[in-house]
Each structure stands twice: as C-alpha cells, then as structure tokens.
Amino acid sequence: MTTSGIEEVVLKSIKPSREEYEHVLGVYRVIADAINTVLREHGVEAEVTLQGSIAHDTWLSGDRDMDVFVLYPESWSIEELKSKGFKLVVEAAEKLGRYELRYAEHPYVRVRISDVEADIVPAFNISDPTHIRTAVDRTPFHTRYIRERLTDEMRDQVRLLKKFMKGIGVYGAEVKTKGFSGYAVEVLIARYNSMRRVLEEASKWSPPVYIDSISVDESFWKGFRKKYPDSVIYMPDPVDPMRNVTANVSVKSLAIFSLASRCYLMNPSLVFYGLEYEGPSIDDVKKKLADRCIVLVEYMLEERLPPDVVWGELNRVRDTMVKLLENFDFHVIDSSSWTDEDRYCAILLELDSCSLPVYKHYKGPSVKHWERSHSFISKHLGRGIGVWVDEKGSLNALSLRKYINVKQILEEGSRGYSVAPHFRDIKPSVKALSEEVITELSGRGALRWISEFILKTPIWMVKCIS
Amino acid sequence: MTTSGIEEVVLKSIKPSREEYEHVLGVYRVIADAINTVLREHGVEAEVTLQGSIAHDTWLSGDRDMDVFVLYPESWSIEELKSKGFKLVVEAAEKLGRYELRYAEHPYVRVRISDVEADIVPAFNISDPTHIRTAVDRTPFHTRYIRERLTDEMRDQVRLLKKFMKGIGVYGAEVKTKGFSGYAVEVLIARYNSMRRVLEEASKWSPPVYIDSISVDESFWKGFRKKYPDSVIYMPDPVDPMRNVTANVSVKSLAIFSLASRCYLMNPSLVFYGLEYEGPSIDDVKKKLADRCIVLVEYMLEERLPPDVVWGELNRVRDTMVKLLENFDFHVIDSSSWTDEDRYCAILLELDSCSLPVYKHYKGPSVKHWERSHSFISKHLGRGIGVWVDEKGSLNALSLRKYINVKQILEEGSRGYSVAPHFRDIKPSVKALSEEVITELSGRGALRWISEFILKTPIWMVKCIS
Incomplete structure (x- = not known):
C-alpha cells in the first residue's frame, strides 16, 4: 500500500457520508428551532449558530459532538448572560428532552438527541475577537477563520491529522490528554497545508517549539513565551494572537507526536490511526502481569466534578505519591491516573519491586574527616548493623x-499525598494489581487504560524500526 | 579508671613473667644447643642467634613465636645456603622432634617444643644491612637496632601498642591482615617514644602518611614514594632507609588504626585491647542473620600453600566476584575472605538483596535525539515490556x-571470577548463610570471622561517641 493509498483508505473511513451530514444537520435544525422558538416567546434578539468541527466541516464520521452557540447582544452584562441567557437555553433544552447542566468557566447545557450529543452554550455576539468577555466568545471567530481559510482538501487533511493524533493518543486539549485541540489541528493545517507537511515538521520538533501561524516577527516570541512560561509549544491563535492555541500540550504528548510522525513517515501504516488493530484481549493483558509490581490506588469522590478539575487534582495526587515513594527509596518506573469522570478515580503505579530490604546501606565519610565521622557514628550506631570501616x-x-513495603506506605501515608482539595479527606484503597482487580476495573470502563499501562508499548512503536 | 591506670592494667596482663622468660629462654637454649652440635659435627662455622620480638624483649605474654637464625658465612653462595645451610638446620630439627619444612622467599624449618613454636631460619652473616642478599638477612640488624634504641619503658610501650593493634585487628603485615608488623610498632615507638604519642599522631593521619623515622630531608620522599607507589603509609627502615617498613598497610587498616586511636584518646577502655570482652556467643550471631542476604562461597584447594599466597589469591577472587555481581546490578554491601591456611578457603558476601526484579528499567534518550532513540528502540523492543515515552x-x-538470583550467577559464573592460579580449576560451593552453615563454619575455626562479618561493629566503636 502506498502512502497516499493509506491516507485514502483512512479518509474513506473517517469522512462523514452524505447521510451522516443530513442526519447531523437535521438534529441541528431541531435544536435551533427549539431555541429560536423560546427566544421569540421571550422577545429576545439572539443568534443561534453552529460552531466547532461540524461547522468547520472538519469532523470525523461517528464523532457526534455538536456545539450550538446562542449569541446574545454585546450590550448585555455577564450577569444577564449567565442568568437570563442561560435560563432561555435551559428552557429550550427542556423542550428537547433529557438534558444536563454543565459548568466549566461558564454555564451551559448538554442535550442528547438521537445519537448526537450537543452542547448549547450561551455567549456574547462580539465584534472584535481581542475584546472577548468569556473564553467561549472566541469560538465564532474561530469558525469564521477556519471556514474562510481552509479549502476542501485541507479539511480532509485536518481529518487525517485528527485521526492520526487520536490513534497515538495526543488528540484533545483537556487535562486528561494534554494534547492538541481540534482547533490546533486546523491551525496547523492552515499553516502547513497538509498532514504530511505537519508530520515532517513535527518529526524535527525539539521543545520549545515555535509555530508561526500568523507571520509575526522575532520580537513577538519573547512576550508570548513570557505569557505562557510552562508551554512547550507556542502557536499564536490567528484570531487572537496573544493566545497560545497549544498552551496545554505536555512534553509527553509533544514527544509522542514527534516520534510517531517520524516513524509514520518512515513506515506509514494504518496502526497509527488506530485502524486495523483489534487491541489486546483482557487475557493477553493479564498474562503480562507476572513478575511485576503494579499497585492500584482508588478514590471514590464525594461529588461529581468537572472532568478537568478531577484530572488535574488526580494528577497532583499522583505526582506527590511518586515523590513520597521515591523519598523512601522505592523506584517508580511508571504511573498513570484515570477517572470515569463520575466519582471513581484511580492511580496505577509500577515499581521495580513492591518491597525493599529491611536494612538500608548508608555510605559514610572517610574516617579522616573526624567531625563527619563522629556524627555518622552517632546517627547510625545501634540503629541496625554496623558502623564499620570499609x-x-x-x-x-x-x-x-x-517502610519496606509499598502498600504500607501508601496506606499509612495517604494524608501525605492526598494533597488536592477533593481528595484530602478520602481514604484511598490500595491494592496489588491482580487478574481479579483487572476484571473489576474493566467493568468500570478502565480496561483500555490498564491495558496500555501494563503493555506500555504503543502499537505503532514497531514501525519506528522495521 | 584513669588512662595510665588502664595502660598499667593492660601491661600487667601482657608483660611476660619472670617464669615465662625463663621457660622461653630455656627452650631457646635447647634449640641452640641442638644446632650448635650439628654445626660442630659438620665442622661448619656459623652463629646461632635469637631474633624477633623475644630477642627485642618486646614480646607479649603468651605469644610463643620464636625466631632462631643460623648465620652462615657471607662468603657462601645463595645455593650453598639454601642446600647445605638448610640441610644442617633440618638435621638439628630432626633431633628436636616433630618439625615442618616451610618456604617463603626462603626455606626454613618450624619446630614445636613444649608450647613454643620456633622458626629456624638459615641466613647470611652480613656486615652492611644495605648489602643483604635475602630478605631475612636484614633481621639481625633490626634486632641490633631495637636493642640499642629502645629503653625498658619504650619496650613496654611497644607491648601496649602491639596489644592495642591486635585488639582492633591491624597487627600483622601478612596479606591476611595488611596491618603493622611488630618491627613497624617498634620503629613507631623509637620515633615517638610512647604509645600515646603514636595514637595522637595516628588520630590525625590522612593517607598518604609520612613518618620520618630517620631524619631525612624533603627530597627523600619523592624517590621513596616512587619505589612504593601503592603504599598509603611511608616509614623508612632505620637499618635500610630505602625500605618501607609499612609498605603493606592497607587503607582499611590505616583508617581503623586512626579512628580507634582517636576514640581511645577520647574514651580509653580495655575493649580496645580485646580485654574485658567475652565476644558474642554463636547464638547472638545467629540472631542477627534475619532479613539479610549473606552468601558463602567455599573452595577446597588441591594443595596446601604458603598463607600469603592463599590470602592473596583469595582476595583477588573476591574482588573479581564483587565486580561481577555489581555488573549485574547486585549491590554488594560487604565482602570478606578467610582460609584455615590449610586447604579450606571461603568468601562471605553481603548484599542488599539476594534477588533482583525480573525486569530491569532502562532510561533511554529524549525522543528529540532520533539516532539514539532509534537504536534504543531497536535494542529493547520485544525484550520485555515497552518501549514507551515518559x-x-x-x-x-x-x-x-x-540473572535475577545471586546464587545462580555465582554458580554459573564461577569461571569468570575464580581468576587466581590455584582457584581456577576448582568449582566452588555456594550457600546462603544459615544457622546450620554457621555451626559448620564454626567447626572449621571460622566463628570469629563470621561473627565479625555478621555483627560488623567493632566492639570499640561505641567509645567513639560516648
């Protein structure tokens, strides 16, 4: 299969069909009608718009996440928007059926119609993107930019790149993934025209990476970098240049994308897109457990929280846990967090060994340094075996x-690592990962997470050397 | 007890009594008479002399090692000395009873009369000590020097210092101990007059140490050091200045002597002399075995060899063994060799842990270094778990x-570490140290060695901090 052949095959499987378009746009019309009816009933002037990847025509077949924005007059106050604007949206949602209230920085409503999940978001109708009042106000400008900037061919290239990033696990700007947003992919294609060009660039990336999406001069980057001191890749938002579209990309996501890009260019294959690969069975995964020390720490939160909050806090807990274990000489090989985004949270840790020798060997000073020798002897004599001269x-x-046992530290030291607000008062449960625990976790929807943790090798890695 | 009080108590227990002197000198006369009779029968002119610590009057009560030298004419050839001279000595020994033939650099005879062990050594009667022909020819000059140089008080100080060094395990220049010879102790007292002055100096030593026993000028040391590049302490022999009396002292012996000196001066006690301390019982020792990984490697040599040869080869085997284990990631905390100086040889090793995790964690390059990443992936993919990006x-x-087990490496890898001539073709036996093995070793006379290895803390160490 030639490279372009592979990309054609992928495109065929990810490009929505005419029927899918009609179905999705039909759902949009139902939603828009409901909202317009409510607005009319209340005599409110507002514009109902389709945003996001469906509006950009860069969505992937089967991805039925729709963004519907209700744009209220710029003259409204933020309070009006959040109370009155939001209430109108809720009223429309009630007419549509089941709905959920959601809050990120901003309140919105999620409805499900047929197999489409739609977020209905109240926002302002702003004239200048650099004067936005809430983060979501930028969205209509993105839609306008992408629709104007991308050709049909480029939209397909966006689809390919999105699918590639999904396949290697770096798609999504949420805390969960710390990868590239859909808009970041679109801007990358706007800058480099094709997926292949993006991969060629990415394969040479070494953080910090600067992507000049808007033709800035050198002096621009200094201030930009200052504004995002923790970013590893910098790409100005064409509609609001001081905003970094790739602000949340982690070193890890960047590295994976860069490595996978290089490997793909060398050895293109469907496996990069998560296609033509079944995934391991639960039994294959269980077989790889032998002779390893993998520990699971589970929390049951007291309330449901926004996913980014949970993932963020969970990662902090995990980082602290790893540091604690390393302070006690445990070697942590790998760690990972997961939540079902309801109340269940879990951390997996892999260690060299679940237990350490009862005695720790301390190397002291040369006896020629008397002061240090004296304090070494004072400290250690009677605490075990020795002191002796080598x-x-x-x-x-x-x-x-x-502590000689990892389970003991994790159980007794939980106050020392449960350092995030919603974890502080919860006693975690600590378990060695066993076949039974895997079955249990699999029931919670965590099988893919555990599988990846246990197997560790991304399926595409083999293409880096063949 | 005041310090001088302690030293008086020690001296009382180590200074030979009038009866012991008479007994020992009586034995000497018996030996001298037997040799003189043989010499007369063969018409050979030679001088029978008493040498060593008994001749110096610096011996310790109970130490019944006697050196009898038969000094043949300087006009003889070395061959004559080694054949005729040696034969005459053997003939005398036959008359005295049971004897053993011994060879170091030089052949000699060991006889045992009552409780005295006497070495009868053929040597040349040399006029100038810098013109000696075999190492033993220097001995009569040492005797003359010490007898002329030391006062009675200084001889007692020699006894105290010898006993102190014995107590802390640094007395003896043989490969077994790599410490200070009796003559080195005598020269130290000749230089510093008293044990306390020697300890005061030693407590400040930091290798390399230079002891000017003969008033040399600065320029002397450069050539001296060149001649003994591996020494850590340099003390010219007053009767042959280019010879280093302390050539064989190891860093460890020097350090122990220096530390113990400091601790003694701070907190004098009989324990430094090995007095007033029973030693641990075999049960106390066994109790300290729990939760440790101590392995015993045993060799049974095919022939009996000079002790310095066995100890030397055994130490080489041990050093190689430690390096091998460390190459396989085992952490060797301590190691020690022992031989009964017959055919049995043993090495003890203490490790952090007797086994390692089945998998070893390799940290590879950053993915931004493609060449190195490629070779890391090529090397590791399929060899276990991973490769993955962190x-x-x-x-x-x-x-x-x-290898994940120390016993397995030691058993399968014995050709790799049995690197000394007399060990090369012997398959060692490898055992975990258990209570049974301790009992077994104790039967071979190795209890003190094992006890020290298991307990590790020298009994005097506590005096360094109280």
Whole structure:
C-alpha cells in the first residue's frame, strides 16, 4: 500500500457520508428551532449558530459532538448572560428532552438527541475577537477563520491529522490528554497545508517549539513565551494572537507526536490511526502481569466534578505519591491516573519491586574527616548493623528502614499525598494489581487504560524500526 | 579508671613473667644447643642467634613465636645456603622432634617444643644491612637496632601498642591482615617514644602518611614514594632507609588504626585491647542473620600453600566476584575472605538483596535525539515490556534480566571470577548463610570471622561517641 493509498483508505473511513451530514444537520435544525422558538416567546434578539468541527466541516464520521452557540447582544452584562441567557437555553433544552447542566468557566447545557450529543452554550455576539468577555466568545471567530481559510482538501487533511493524533493518543486539549485541540489541528493545517507537511515538521520538533501561524516577527516570541512560561509549544491563535492555541500540550504528548510522525513517515501504516488493530484481549493483558509490581490506588469522590478539575487534582495526587515513594527509596518506573469522570478515580503505579530490604546501606565519610565521622557514628550506631570501616577507609552502616513495603506506605501515608482539595479527606484503597482487580476495573470502563499501562508499548512503536 | 591506670592494667596482663622468660629462654637454649652440635659435627662455622620480638624483649605474654637464625658465612653462595645451610638446620630439627619444612622467599624449618613454636631460619652473616642478599638477612640488624634504641619503658610501650593493634585487628603485615608488623610498632615507638604519642599522631593521619623515622630531608620522599607507589603509609627502615617498613598497610587498616586511636584518646577502655570482652556467643550471631542476604562461597584447594599466597589469591577472587555481581546490578554491601591456611578457603558476601526484579528499567534518550532513540528502540523492543515515552519525553523500557538470583550467577559464573592460579580449576560451593552453615563454619575455626562479618561493629566503636 502506498502512502497516499493509506491516507485514502483512512479518509474513506473517517469522512462523514452524505447521510451522516443530513442526519447531523437535521438534529441541528431541531435544536435551533427549539431555541429560536423560546427566544421569540421571550422577545429576545439572539443568534443561534453552529460552531466547532461540524461547522468547520472538519469532523470525523461517528464523532457526534455538536456545539450550538446562542449569541446574545454585546450590550448585555455577564450577569444577564449567565442568568437570563442561560435560563432561555435551559428552557429550550427542556423542550428537547433529557438534558444536563454543565459548568466549566461558564454555564451551559448538554442535550442528547438521537445519537448526537450537543452542547448549547450561551455567549456574547462580539465584534472584535481581542475584546472577548468569556473564553467561549472566541469560538465564532474561530469558525469564521477556519471556514474562510481552509479549502476542501485541507479539511480532509485536518481529518487525517485528527485521526492520526487520536490513534497515538495526543488528540484533545483537556487535562486528561494534554494534547492538541481540534482547533490546533486546523491551525496547523492552515499553516502547513497538509498532514504530511505537519508530520515532517513535527518529526524535527525539539521543545520549545515555535509555530508561526500568523507571520509575526522575532520580537513577538519573547512576550508570548513570557505569557505562557510552562508551554512547550507556542502557536499564536490567528484570531487572537496573544493566545497560545497549544498552551496545554505536555512534553509527553509533544514527544509522542514527534516520534510517531517520524516513524509514520518512515513506515506509514494504518496502526497509527488506530485502524486495523483489534487491541489486546483482557487475557493477553493479564498474562503480562507476572513478575511485576503494579499497585492500584482508588478514590471514590464525594461529588461529581468537572472532568478537568478531577484530572488535574488526580494528577497532583499522583505526582506527590511518586515523590513520597521515591523519598523512601522505592523506584517508580511508571504511573498513570484515570477517572470515569463520575466519582471513581484511580492511580496505577509500577515499581521495580513492591518491597525493599529491611536494612538500608548508608555510605559514610572517610574516617579522616573526624567531625563527619563522629556524627555518622552517632546517627547510625545501634540503629541496625554496623558502623564499620570499609576497604577504602570510609564508614558504613546498615540501618533499619521505616517502610519496606509499598502498600504500607501508601496506606499509612495517604494524608501525605492526598494533597488536592477533593481528595484530602478520602481514604484511598490500595491494592496489588491482580487478574481479579483487572476484571473489576474493566467493568468500570478502565480496561483500555490498564491495558496500555501494563503493555506500555504503543502499537505503532514497531514501525519506528522495521 | 584513669588512662595510665588502664595502660598499667593492660601491661600487667601482657608483660611476660619472670617464669615465662625463663621457660622461653630455656627452650631457646635447647634449640641452640641442638644446632650448635650439628654445626660442630659438620665442622661448619656459623652463629646461632635469637631474633624477633623475644630477642627485642618486646614480646607479649603468651605469644610463643620464636625466631632462631643460623648465620652462615657471607662468603657462601645463595645455593650453598639454601642446600647445605638448610640441610644442617633440618638435621638439628630432626633431633628436636616433630618439625615442618616451610618456604617463603626462603626455606626454613618450624619446630614445636613444649608450647613454643620456633622458626629456624638459615641466613647470611652480613656486615652492611644495605648489602643483604635475602630478605631475612636484614633481621639481625633490626634486632641490633631495637636493642640499642629502645629503653625498658619504650619496650613496654611497644607491648601496649602491639596489644592495642591486635585488639582492633591491624597487627600483622601478612596479606591476611595488611596491618603493622611488630618491627613497624617498634620503629613507631623509637620515633615517638610512647604509645600515646603514636595514637595522637595516628588520630590525625590522612593517607598518604609520612613518618620520618630517620631524619631525612624533603627530597627523600619523592624517590621513596616512587619505589612504593601503592603504599598509603611511608616509614623508612632505620637499618635500610630505602625500605618501607609499612609498605603493606592497607587503607582499611590505616583508617581503623586512626579512628580507634582517636576514640581511645577520647574514651580509653580495655575493649580496645580485646580485654574485658567475652565476644558474642554463636547464638547472638545467629540472631542477627534475619532479613539479610549473606552468601558463602567455599573452595577446597588441591594443595596446601604458603598463607600469603592463599590470602592473596583469595582476595583477588573476591574482588573479581564483587565486580561481577555489581555488573549485574547486585549491590554488594560487604565482602570478606578467610582460609584455615590449610586447604579450606571461603568468601562471605553481603548484599542488599539476594534477588533482583525480573525486569530491569532502562532510561533511554529524549525522543528529540532520533539516532539514539532509534537504536534504543531497536535494542529493547520485544525484550520485555515497552518501549514507551515518559512524562519528560524520554524513552523507557523494561527488559528481562539475564540473572535475577545471586546464587545462580555465582554458580554459573564461577569461571569468570575464580581468576587466581590455584582457584581456577576448582568449582566452588555456594550457600546462603544459615544457622546450620554457621555451626559448620564454626567447626572449621571460622566463628570469629563470621561473627565479625555478621555483627560488623567493632566492639570499640561505641567509645567513639560516648
């Protein structure tokens, strides 16, 4: 299969069909009608618009996430928007059927109609994108930019790049993924025209990466970098240049994208897109458990929270946990967090070994340094075995460790690592990962997460060397 | 107890009594008479002399090692000395009873009369000590020097210092101990007059140490050091200045002596002399075995060899063994060799842990270095778990180890570490140290060695901090 052949095959499977378009746009009309009816009933002048990848025509077949924005007059106050504007949206949602109230920075409503999940978001109808009042106000400008900037061919290239990023796990700007947003993919294609050009560039990336999406001069980057000191890739938003479209991309996502790009260019294959690969069975995964120390720490939150909040706090808890274990000489090989985005949260840790020797070997100073020797002897004598002098004339001791078992530290030390607000008062449960625990987690929808943690090798990695 | 009080108590227990002197000198007369009779029968002119610590009057009560030298004419050839001279000595020994033939650089005879062990050594009667022909020819000059140089008080100080060094395990220049010879102790007292002055100096030593026993000028040391590049302490022999009396002192012995000196001066006690301390019972020792990984490697040599040869080869085997284990990621905390100086040889190793995780965690390059990433992936993919990209954008792998068990390496790898001539073709036996093995070793006379290895803390160490 030639490269362009592969891309054609992928495109065929991800490009929505005419029927799918009609179905999705039909759903949009139902929603828009409902909202317009409510607006009319209340005598409110507002514009109902379709936004996001469906409006950009860069969506993938089967991805039925729709963004519907209700744009209220710029003359309204934020309070009016959040109370009156939001209430009108809720009223429309009630007419449409089941709905959920959601809050990010901003309140909105999620409805489900047939197999389409639609977010209905109140926003302002702003004239200048640099004067936005809430983050969502920027969205209509993105839609306008993308629709004007991308050709049909480029929209297909966006689809390919999105699918590629999904396949390697770097698609999505949420805290969960810390990867590239759909808009970031669109801007990348706007800048480089084709997926292949983007991959060629990405394969050479070394953070910090600067992508000049808007033709800025050198002096621009200094201030931009100052505004986003933690970013590893900088790409100005064409509709609001001081905003970094790739602000949340992690070093890891960047590295994976860069490596996978290089490997794909060398050895293009459907596996990069997550196609033509079944995924391991639960039994294959269980077989790889032998001779390893993998520990699961589980929390049951007291309330449901916005996903970005949960993922963020969970990652903080995990980082602290890893540091704690390393302070006690445990070698943490890998760690990962997961939540069902309801109340269940879990952390997986892989260690070299689940237990450490009872005694720890301390290397002391040379006896020629008397002050240091004296304090070493004072500290260690009677705490285990030694002190003694070795062949090099230095002091040594074997002292008893406080903790020799990872489960014990994680159970007794939970107050020391449950450092995020919603985790602080919850006692986690600590388990060694076993076949039973895998079955249990699989029931919670975490099988893919555990599989990836246990197998560790991304399926496309083999293409980096063949 | 005041310090001088302690030293008086020690001296009382180590200074030979009048009866012991008479007994020992009586034995000497018996030996001298037997040799003189043989010499007369063969018409050979030679001088029978008493040498060593008994001749110096610096011996310790109970130490019944006697050196009898038969000094043949300087006009003889070395061949004559080694054949005729040696034969005459053997003939005398036959008359005295049971004897053993010994060879170091030089052949000699060991006889045992009552509780005295006497070495009868053929040597040349040399006029100038810098013109000696075999190493033993220097001995009569040492005797003359010490007898002329030391006062009675200084001889007692020699006894105290010898006993102190014995107590802390640094007395003896043989390969077994790599410490200070009796003559080195005598020269130290000749230089500093008292044990306390020697300890005061030693407590400040930092290798390389220079002891000017003969008033040399600065320029002397450069050539001296060149002649003994591996020494850590330099003390010219007053009767042959280009010879280093302390050539064989190891860093470890020097460090122990220096530390113990400091601790003694701070907190004098009989324990430094090995007095007033029973030693641990075999049960106390066994109790300290729990939760440790101590392995015993045993060799049974095919022939009996000079002790310095066995100790030397055994130490080489041990050093190689430690390096091998460390190459396979085992952490060797301590190691020690022992031989009964007959055919049995043993090495003890203490490790952090007797086994390692099945998988070894390899940290690879950042993916931004493509060439290195490619070779890391090529090397590790399929060898275990991974390769994967971590939070820092670097590659990682868990690859299967070749050896995870110390016993397995030591058994399968014995050709790799049995690197000394007399060990090369012997298959060692490898055992975990258990209570049974301790009992077994104790039967071979190795209890003190094992006890020290298991307990590790020298009994005097506590005096360094109280």
